[in-house]
Amino acid sequence: MTIVSLAIKNLKRHRIRTLLTILGVAIAAATLFSILSFDVGYRKALHEEVANTGINLFVSTEGCPLEAASLIIHGGEIPKFLSMERLKEVKSVEGVKQAGGFLIFSLPTPDGSKVDLFYGISDDVPKLKPNWKIRGSWFKDENSIILGSEVARVEKRDVGDKIYIESLNKEFNVVGILERTYGQDDGFYYLPLATAQKYFRKEGKLTAIGVQLFDVTQLESVKNKLETLPDVYVVPAKDMSKQILELIGGTKALMYSVLLIALFVSGLGLLNTILMATFERQKEFGYIRCVGAQPFDVMKLVILETLAICLLGIVLGIAGGLGLSVSIEHWIRQFLPYIPAGRLLRPDAFVVLITVGATLTLGIIAGLYPSYRASKISPMEAIRNE
Amino acid sequence: MNNIVELKNVVKIYHRGDEELHPIDGIDLAVGEGDFVSIVGPSGSGKTTLLYLIGCVDTPTSGAVIIDAVKTSELKENDLARVRSGKIGFVFQQFFLLPTLTALENVELPALFSEHKAKEERARELLNVVGLSGREHHLPAHLSGGEMQRVAIARALINDPKLLLADEPTGNLDTANAEAIFGLFEKLSYRGLTIIAVTHNMELAGRAQIIRHLKDGRFVD
Numbered sequence: 001m002t003i004v005s006l007a008i009k010n011l012k013r014h015r016i017r018t019l020l021t022i023l024g025v026a027i028a029a030a031t032l033f034s035i036l037s038f039d040v041g042y043r044k045a046l047h048e049e050v051a052n053t054g055i056n057l058f059v060s061t062e063g064c065p066l067e068a069a070s071l072i073i074h075g076g077e078i079p080k081f082l083s084m085e086r087l088k089e090v091k092s093v094e095g096v097k098q099a100g101g102f103l104i105f106s107l108p109t110p111d112g113s114k115v116d117l118f119y120g121i122s123d124d125v126p127k128l129k130p131n132w133k134i135r136g137s138w139f140k141d142e143n144s145i146i147l148g149s150e151v152a153r154v155e156k157r158d159v160g161d162k163i164y165i166e167s168l169n170k171e172f173n174v175v176g177i178l179e180r181t182y183g184q185d186d187g188f189y190y191l192p193l194a195t196a197q198k199y200f201r202k203e204g205k206l207t208a209i210g211v212q213l214f215d216v217t218q219l220e221s222v223k224n225k226l227e228t229l230p231d232v233y234v235v236p237a238k239d240m241s242k243q244i245l246e247l248i249g250g251t252k253a254l255m256y257s258v259l260l261i262a263l264f265v266s267g268l269g270l271l272n273t274i275l276m277a278t279f280e281r282q283k284e285f286g287y288i289r290c291v292g293a294q295p296f297d298v299m300k301l302v303i304l305e306t307l308a309i310c311l312l313g314i315v316l317g318i319a320g321g322l323g324l325s326v327s328i329e330h331w332i333r334q335f336l337p338y339i340p341a342g343r344l345l346r347p348d349a350f351v352v353l354i355t356v357g358a359t360l361t362l363g364i365i366a367g368l369y370p371s372y373r374a375s376k377i378s379p380m381e382a383i384r385n386e
Numbered sequence: 387m388n389n390i391v392e393l394k395n396v397v398k399i400y401h402r403g404d405e406e407l408h409p410i411d412g413i414d415l416a417v418g419e420g421d422f423v424s425i426v427g428p429s430g431s432g433k434t435t436l437l438y439l440i441g442c443v444d445t446p447t448s449g450a451v452i453i454d455a456v457k458t459s460e461l462k463e464n465d466l467a468r469v470r471s472g473k474i475g476f477v478f479q480q481f482f483l484l485p486t487l488t489a490l491e492n493v494e495l496p497a498l499f500s501e502h503k504a505k506e507e508r509a510r511e512l513l514n515v516v517g518l519s520g521r522e523h524h525l526p527a528h529l530s531g532g533e534m535q536r537v538a539i540a541r542a543l544i545n546d547p548k549l550l551l552a553d554e555p556t557g558n559l560d561t562a563n564a565e566a567i568f569g570l571f572e573k574l575s576y577r578g579l580t581i582i583a584v585t586h587n588m589e590l591a592g593r594a595q596i597i598r599h600l601k602d603g604r605f606v607d
């Protein structure tokens with residue numbers, strides 16, 4: 001027998017109570033684990049997306065073009081538009097390899113059940129999106145449409161099918177399907193730029209222009225040159241991740257407040273359990289002290305019991321967080337203003353370390369007071385209550 | 387010869403409401419190393435209280451208690467625990483066994499808090515010595531009073547104490563088992579263990595080298 005097995009024996013006395021407490025800790029640990037995995041994963045996914053895109057600079061009227069996109073997606077004010085002239089001018093700036101124009105639009109379906117997202121894209125855009133794989137073909141005429149994989153799945157359409165878009169009162173030919181990117185792009189209808197401009201009554205207008213450079217080291221000078229064009233705002237792609245991270249700051253703040261509540265509640269549950277477990281064993285602590293245990297030994301015993309609960313909760317919580325990560329990711333995606341391509345929950349050693357460290361710290365804090373109380377029980381107190 | 391236990395004018399006062407009780411009322415005692423002392427006296431005469439004072443479970447109101455050259459009456463809780471763990475084996479009148487631990491684990495328990503740590507083999511040996519082989523894995527609730535008493539005796543011996551204090555260690559035993567326990571005490575005392583045993587049984591008390599009579603908190607012999 002060791003002091004650890006003694007602690008475990010004590011926990012087995014009230015199996016249900018112990019299990020419920022472990023569950024409480026597990027929920028807190030799983031929450032912490034998932035949120036940290038998201039924090040790390042989102043950042044990585046974003047950086048990867050920026051690194052993988054063929055776009056070095058974005059040109060828009062004001063603010064971050066993705067912010068504009070996000071505003072449209074979430075029904076905010078539609079910002080000002082760029083003139084098509086700008087696309088030609090941008091292409092002629094020295095150092096620009098290629099540039100593509102976008103027009104982003106959202107329309108609620110007539111029954112109001114959801115919002116359809118449309119991307120009008122010029123023929124240069126695929127060159128700027130190296131991660132795009134289109135099954136079928138590129139636009140053949142102004143009636144062509146390409147579907148994001150999620151749209152294709154929901155609408156049950158494949159290459160060669162027709163699709164009637166009620167909000168535009170027009171039928172399109174599905175010429176291609178954009179294979180899954182696991183990002184924002186999966187949820188769009190892609191139209192030829194001119195078609196989009198026509199149906200959204202934005203002839204000659206663009207939401208943004210994506211620019212690829214010959215030489216990335218020339219970024220600053222090209223940016224300066226682009227900024228001399230009228231009404232433009234230029235953002236390097238690598239700065240966008242910072243802006244997007246700011247954009248999801250609110251979502252993250254909400255997540256961390258949920259986490260704090262989860263930690264607090266499970267900490268209280270733990271404190272309650274351990275406090276009860278020590279109150280009901282006052283006499284036994286007295287006996288242990290009678291046969292030679294130091295006050296510190298009793299303290300150690302109670303802390304060990306708390307940590308045992310925490311460790312089991314951590315293992316269960318991390319296992320649960322991993323097991324449910326697909327559902328959790330699915331759930332989190334609903335609340336994000338911008339979704340980069342790839343997985344968003346990416347647990348790593350750092351995430352595990354913080355989860356273990358924080359949960360054990362919570363355990364020690366919760367165990368401190370009960371263990372101190374238990375250690376203060378004198379042998380005579382226990383005996384007198386005989 | 388060295389005295390392992392020395393009490394000098396020890397007084398213990400309890401307060402029960404306004405009433406002041408003197409369960410120990412001025413006791414002097416010297417017990418040499420290897421002595422086997424019986425303490426007899428009527429119920430309420432202060433025998434248990436005296437053993438608590440010697441056993442460092444309680445501290446005197448006044449006077450000095452010296453155990454193996456350490457003045458324990460002046461020690462703090464941590465050091466008292468160290469003396470209890472290192473020098474003393476105590477058989478409590480109500481056993482004080484932990485209900486969730488088996489007989490074997492109860493015997494091992496004090497070793498856990500001493501420098502000996504794990505001592506399962508020794509615990510089995512001791513259970514065998516007190517005649518409880520085969521009962522190792524029984525919980526206290528499944529043992530008779532006599533069996534619990536013998537577990538308590540085995541537990542008191544696990545840390546190889548210098549001094550064994552036993553409070554009515556045969557109170558729950560039949561004559562044959564009581565005989566066996568006192569026989570064991572004689573053997574242990576012969577090997578050099580100092581023993582102070584409280585008993586009602588004058589016949590058994592007679593097996594000790596020294597018998598002290600306690601009445602109203604004083605020795606009356």
Ligand SMILES: Nc1ncnc2c1ncn2[C@@H]1O[C@H](COP(=O)(O)OP(=O)(O)O)[C@@H](O)[C@H]1O
Nearest residue numbers: 384400407409428429430431432433434435436
């Ligand atoms: N913790 C205590 N508080 C108050 N009175 C006590 C306490 N312990 C013992 N007493 C009293 O001291 C006296 C001696 O008790 P005790 O030492 O148990 O006697 P014995 O063991 O000889 O029967 C009794 O009158 C008892 O009621």
Ligand SMILES: [Mg+2]
Nearest residue numbers: 433434479553
């Ligand atoms: Mg008594």
